[in-house]
Amino acid sequence: MEMNIALLPGDGIGPEVIAQAVKVVKAVGQKFGHTITFKEGLVGACAIDATGDPYPDATHEICAASDAVLFGAIGDPKYDNDPKAKVRPEQGLLRMRQKLGLFANVRPTFTFPSLVHKSPLKLDRVDGVDFVFFRELTGGIYFGEPRGRNEQGTKAFDTNVYSKEEIVRLARMGFEAAQKRRKLLTCVDKANVMATSRLWRETVQELASEYPDVKVEYEFVDAVAMRLIQWPKAYDVLITENLFGDILTDEASVISGSMGLMPSASLGSKVKLFEPIHGSYPQAAGKDIANPLGTVLSAAMMFDYAFDMKAEADTISDVVNLSLAEGYVTEDIADGGTAYKTSQVGDWLAAKILG
Amino acid sequence: MEMNIALLPGDGIGPEVIAQAVKVVKAVGQKFGHTITFKEGLVGACAIDATGDPYPDATHEICAASDAVLFGAIGDPKYDNDPKAKVRPEQGLLRMRQKLGLFANVRPTFTFPSLVHKSPLKLDRVDGVDFVFFRELTGGIYFGEPRGRNEQGTKAFDTNVYSKEEIVRLARMGFEAAQKRRKLLTCVDKANVMATSRLWRETVQELASEYPDVKVEYEFVDAVAMRLIQWPKAYDVLITENLFGDILTDEASVISGSMGLMPSASLGSKVKLFEPIHGSYPQAAGKDIANPLGTVLSAAMMFDYAFDMKAEADTISDVVNLSLAEGYVTEDIADGGTAYKTSQVGDWLAAKILG
Ligand SMILES: CC(C)[C@H](C(=O)O)[C@@H](O)C(=O)O
Ligand SMILES: CC(C)[C@H](C(=O)O)[C@@H](O)C(=O)O
Numbered sequence: 001m002e003m004n005i006a007l008l009p010g011d012g013i014g015p016e017v018i019a020q021a022v023k024v025v026k027a028v029g030q031k032f033g034h035t036i037t038f039k040e041g042l043v044g045a046c047a048i049d050a051t052g053d054p055y056p057d058a059t060h061e062i063c064a065a066s067d068a069v070l071f072g073a074i075g076d077p078k079y080d081n082d083p084k085a086k087v088r089p090e091q092g093l094l095r096m097r098q099k100l101g102l103f104a105n106v107r108p109t110f111t112f113p114s115l116v117h118k119s120p121l122k123l124d125r126v127d128g129v130d131f132v133f134f135r136e137l138t139g140g141i142y143f144g145e146p147r148g149r150n151e152q153g154t155k156a157f158d159t160n161v162y163s164k165e166e167i168v169r170l171a172r173m174g175f176e177a178a179q180k181r182r183k184l185l186t187c188v189d190k191a192n193v194m195a196t197s198r199l200w201r202e203t204v205q206e207l208a209s210e211y212p213d214v215k216v217e218y219e220f221v222d223a224v225a226m227r228l229i230q231w232p233k234a235y236d237v238l239i240t241e242n243l244f245g246d247i248l249t250d251e252a253s254v255i256s257g258s259m260g261l262m263p264s265a266s267l268g269s270k271v272k273l274f275e276p277i278h279g280s281y282p283q284a285a286g287k288d289i290a291n292p293l294g295t296v297l298s299a300a301m302m303f304d305y306a307f308d309m310k311a312e313a314d315t316i317s318d319v320v321n322l323s324l325a326e327g328y329v330t331e332d333i334a335d336g337g338t339a340y341k342t343s344q345v346g347d348w349l350a351a352k353i354l355g
Numbered sequence: 356m357e358m359n360i361a362l363l364p365g366d367g368i369g370p371e372v373i374a375q376a377v378k379v380v381k382a383v384g385q386k387f388g389h390t391i392t393f394k395e396g397l398v399g400a401c402a403i404d405a406t407g408d409p410y411p412d413a414t415h416e417i418c419a420a421s422d423a424v425l426f427g428a429i430g431d432p433k434y435d436n437d438p439k440a441k442v443r444p445e446q447g448l449l450r451m452r453q454k455l456g457l458f459a460n461v462r463p464t465f466t467f468p469s470l471v472h473k474s475p476l477k478l479d480r481v482d483g484v485d486f487v488f489f490r491e492l493t494g495g496i497y498f499g500e501p502r503g504r505n506e507q508g509t510k511a512f513d514t515n516v517y518s519k520e521e522i523v524r525l526a527r528m529g530f531e532a533a534q535k536r537r538k539l540l541t542c543v544d545k546a547n548v549m550a551t552s553r554l555w556r557e558t559v560q561e562l563a564s565e566y567p568d569v570k571v572e573y574e575f576v577d578a579v580a581m582r583l584i585q586w587p588k589a590y591d592v593l594i595t596e597n598l599f600g601d602i603l604t605d606e607a608s609v610i611s612g613s614m615g616l617m618p619s620a621s622l623g624s625k626v627k628l629f630e631p632i633h634g635s636y637p638q639a640a641g642k643d644i645a646n647p648l649g650t651v652l653s654a655a656m657m658f659d660y661a662f663d664m665k666a667e668a669d670t671i672s673d674v675v676n677l678s679l680a681e682g683y684v685t686e687d688i689a690d691g692g693t694a695y696k697t698s699q700v701g702d703w704l705a706a707k708i709l710g
Contacts, residue, residue, distance in 0.1 A: 080573075090547045120480050120584050141515065147550045156554035157516040160496065164509045190598070192445045195502045199511035218435075222605035229475050229584060230609050243545070247602055250577035254585050 003029070003036045003307065006066035006271075008059065010044045011089065012280025013290035013342075014072025020292035020346025021070055021299045024319075027350040028303065028312050039066065043096060044074030044089040044280075054092025060099055063271060068306035069100075070299060071275035077282055098138050101269035103166070104173050105135040106305075107249045107277060108263070109232070111256045114324045115333060119257030121229065126255055131235035132181070133252065134174040135245025137266060139166045140196070142242050162196045162241065167203040173267070174239035175211040184236035186217045188224050188244055200241065221248070228252055253277050260291035260332055261320075263298035265305050272306045274298040288341045291330040293320055296349060319352045358384070358391045358662065361421035361626075363414065365399045366444065367635025368645035368697075369427025375647035375701025376425055376654040379674075382708040383658065383667050394421065398451060399429030399444040399635075409447025415454055418626060423661035424455075425654060426630035432637055453493050456624035458521070459528050460490040461660075462604045462632060463618070464587070466611045469679045470688060474612030476584065481610055486590035487536070488607065489529040490600025492621060494521045495551070497597050517551045517596065522558040528622070529594035530566040539591035541572045543579050543599055555596065576603070583607055608632050615646035615687055616675075618653035620660050627661045629653040643696045646685040648675055651704060674707045 007022065009015035022038060029036040041059030048054050054074075063069050074089045096102075110130045111119075119126045144159035171187075178185040187204045189197035201218055208216045219227070221244045227234060228248065232255050240248065253259050259278055266273040276294025284290050300316035303309040323329055328348050331339035340348070362377065364370035377393060384391040396414035403409050409429075418424050429444045451457075465485045466474075474481045499514035526542075533540040542559045544552035556573055563571045574582070576599045582589060583603065587610050595603065608614050614633060621628040631649025639645050655671035658664040678684055683703050686694035695703070 088547060094548075120477060120586075121475050122477055125475050142548055144512070149550065149554070154520075155516065155518045156550045157499070157514060158549045158551050159512060159514055161510065161512040190601075192443060193449070193497055194513045195504065195511045196513050199504070222601050225580070225602045225606035226609045229606065231475075244602075246545075246577050247580045247599075251580035251584065251606065254581045 001034045001307070003034055003068070004066045005036060005038050006063045006069040007038050007040045008043045008063070008069060008071045009040070010072040010074040010280065011046055011076050012073055012282045012285045014074070014280055016285075016288060016290050016342050017276065017292040017295040018070060018072045020342060020349070021295040023346040023350040024296050024316060024353065025299050027353040028315055031315070031353055032309070032312055043071070043092050045076035045079060047092060048087055048089060052087065054087060054089050055095045060096070063096070063100055066271060068302050069271060069273040070295070070302065071273055072295065073276070073278065073280035075280040075282070094142060097266065098143065100271050100273065101138065102266035102273055103136060103138045103268035104170050104266065105137040105245065105249070106132060106265040106267060107135065107252070108132040109252045109256055112258050112261065112324055115256070115258040115261070117257065118333070119255060121232075121255060125230070126232060126257070129232045129256060131232065131252075132177060132237055133245060133249045134170060134177065134237065134239045135249055136166065136170045136240070136242045138268070140242035160194070160196050160243070162199055164199065164203055167200050168207065171204050171207055171239055174237050175207065175214055178214045178237040179211065182236040183214050184217065185214050186219055186224070186235055186238045188219055188221050188238055188240035188248065190221050190244070191218070192220060196241065204239070224248060225251060228255065249277070258333070261293045261297060263294055263301045265298070265301045267305065272302070274302040274306070288343055289331055290342050291332050292342050292345055293323070293329075296320060315353060319349045322352060323349060356389050356662070358389055358423070359421045360391060360393050361418045361424040362393050362395045363398045363418070363424060363426045364395070365427040365429040365635065366401055366431050367428055367637045367640045369429070369635055371640075371643060371645050371697050372631065372647040372650040373425060373427045375697060375704070376650040378701045378705040379651050379671060379708065380654050382705040383670055386670070386708055387664070387667055398426070398447050400431035400434060402447060403442055403444060407442065409442060409444050410450045410454075415451070418451070418455055421626060423657050424626060424628040425650070425657065426628055427650065428631070428633065428635035430635040430637070449497060452621065453498065455626050455628065456493070457621035457628055458491060458493045458623035459525055459621065460492045460600065460604070461487060461620040461622060462490065462607070463487040464607045464611055467613050467616065467679055470611070470613040470616070472612065473688070474610060476587075476610060480585070481587060481612070484587045484611060486587065486607075487532060487592055488600060488604045489525060489532065489592065489594045490604055491521065491525045491595070491597045493623070495597035515549070515551050515598070517554055519554065519558055522555050523562065526559050526562055526594055529592050530562065530569055533569045533592040534566065537591040538568055539570050539572065541574055541579070541590055541593045543574055543576050543593055543595035543603065545576050545599075546573070547575060551596065559594070579603060580606060583610065604632070613688070616648045616652060618649055618656045620653070620656045622660065627657070629657040629661070643698055644686055645697050646687050647697050647700055648678070648684075651675060670708060674704045677707060678704060
């Protein structure tokens with residue numbers, strides 16, 4: 001098969017981890033006989049530095065013409081703590097999501113037996129955790145109008161807004177995922193306070209009859225923030241709006257003890273995007289020490305979700321598990337053993353796939 | 356001194372735990388020579404059942420005429436999962452906060468050495484945790500207009516709105532608390548996305564120069580949701596808006612392993628309100644098994660915050676610690692030892708204060 005992949009390395013450690021994913025994807029292509037073309041684009045702080053725009057048109061064209069996007073990370077400390085900055089890297093991310101129609105962010109949380117001891121939670125709480133968030137990604141308070149200040153600048157406002165269709169399309173993804181998993185769907189909202197949340201709950205209640213095999217639970221966002229730590233094994237599939245999803249998926253990301261390994265997918269249109277959940281980690285940039293496994297596992301998700309290639313995806317997961325088993329890993333998870341470089345881990349994984 | 360205390364037992368286990376706090380407050384009054392008058396009002400589901408209104412005028416008059424309010428809990432399962440219900444218990448809570456001008460919710464998180472093993476977190480992460488949230492309580496998306504639906508009912512919207520003054524008065528409380536503690540203030544916002552958050556950050560940056568002894572950190576709400584679990588000891592005082600505070604204080608409440616013991620205060624006007632952070636726990640209602648210590652410690656906060664009576668407050672904390680040390684506690688924290696009834700714990704605490 002022919003596959004066109006857009007590469008958006010972004011900022012900080014982004015280029016280094018993307019480079020390893022590329023090695024792995026190339027190796028899989030070679031092994032399975034796919035012709036893979038890569039095109040690279042700028043996004044984030046590096047795009048601002050080069051063009052003044054965090055998501056240049058040229059980058060959008062590369063993404064829109066691709067079959068899938070592999071994305072590293074964005075963000076640079078020089079743009080933080082300046083609430084008045086006119087252009088910010090994050091704006092690139094938000095415009096990219098909107099222009100590519102990526103309305104669903106899929107974030108699995110699962111454990112690796114060899115890493116679960118790194119969790120801040122006790123073993124009995126976290127061992128075997130396996131849930132997935134479907135976060136709405138192109139609506140809500142991130143994009144709602146009006147937003148801004150009054151004339152004197154003494155009052156600020158944001159608008160949270162959701163249409164039934166936006167909720168339906170996200171919720172259906174959640175229901176369908178639940179059908180293939182443990183058949184439990186948790187709708188996370190704040191229906192006791194927010195009008196948008198009441199529309200979410202109502203809409204999900206209406207849809208539920210179409211998925212009689214799925215058990216649906218409704219929980220307030222504050223309760224989920226507690227139960228995610230108290231008993232994360234209680235969850236299977238969670239669906240929620242953009243802002244709640246931002247907070248809860250980040251909270252969830254620290255549970256498994258393997259944040260550096262967690263992948264994610266953003267879906268919704270022909271072009272799908274895949275990225276590790278970790279950030280741009282500027283302190284480590286250029287040092288060849290960042291853990292590439294989150295990006296490599298995002299590439300596995302790409303084969304699965306974008307190309308429906310299960311065998312290719314499993315090949316990647318298998319070599320990642322092998323690298324963990326053999327301790328061929330970066331310093332963050334080396335646990336006193338030899339710490340390998342980012343680039344060495346990429347080389348090793350690619351070699352194992354081909355060997 | 357003369358003290359007029361309004362009692363709002365509310366729903367579920369509320370009446371049972373409030374009854375124990377009353378015993379303790381009476382004992383402290385007797386010991387220190389205060390004349391304490393109690394007046395009881397209805398709020399929540401029980402108020403709807405009796406009057407159709409979750410916060411009846413009669414209740415408001417009792418509260419407004421009091422020096423302090425002791426509040427139990429509200430909520431009844433019969434009002435859940437009905438997004439179209441016209442009257443809900445929570446509306447009573449929100450109206451009460453607004454009409455009493457309680458714009459700041461103060462929620463300490465600290466550990467009890469004898470209970471910290473109940474935390475879902477590992478001991479080294481949580482041992483000695485000691486931070487306090489100042490959550491804005493009468494603004495933001497909880498009250499902003501417009502909110503509702505379009506005519507067809509296919510679109511819903513909420514408005515998040517903050518004025519500079521609302522931020523200033525809450526932030527000042529946080530700065531002053533930090534000055535009396537470890538002098539670290541964390542401003543929690545989503546300034547990379549929300550206009551209201553940018554006003555929060557800007558306003559706090561302006562105020563910071565008036566408190567040169569306080570170190571101020573700015574963190575995004577999603578990052579705090581992670582770090583609260585990864586390294587909760589990093590925090591001292593946190594300030595945030597209403598919705599973020601709702602989510603993060605609940606997340607924080609499970610960290611210490613002693614949720615049933617955590618008190619809270621709502622401040623802002625002449626009348627201050629004190630309540631345990633736990634909910635109405637309907638499954639336990641009427642069984643005389645609920646842990647009253649959260650409400651008892653809220654009464655301690657009342658002596659401290661509402662009446663500036665440190666010795667009285669300490670007397671209560673001391674007997675609570677004694678009850679923990681001697682294992683005179685309810686089943687949720689009995690840990691295999693004898694489980695005492697809610698009412699027995701109240702009697703024991705009052706007797707110890709007087710004895
Ligand atoms: C950088 C920021 C705008 C972004 C978000 O809030 O969506 C990030 O936190 C994320 O979750 O991808
Ligand atoms: C019951 C609900 C409206 C309330 C809130 O969201 O403020 C509760 O969660 C709280 O934190 O006191």
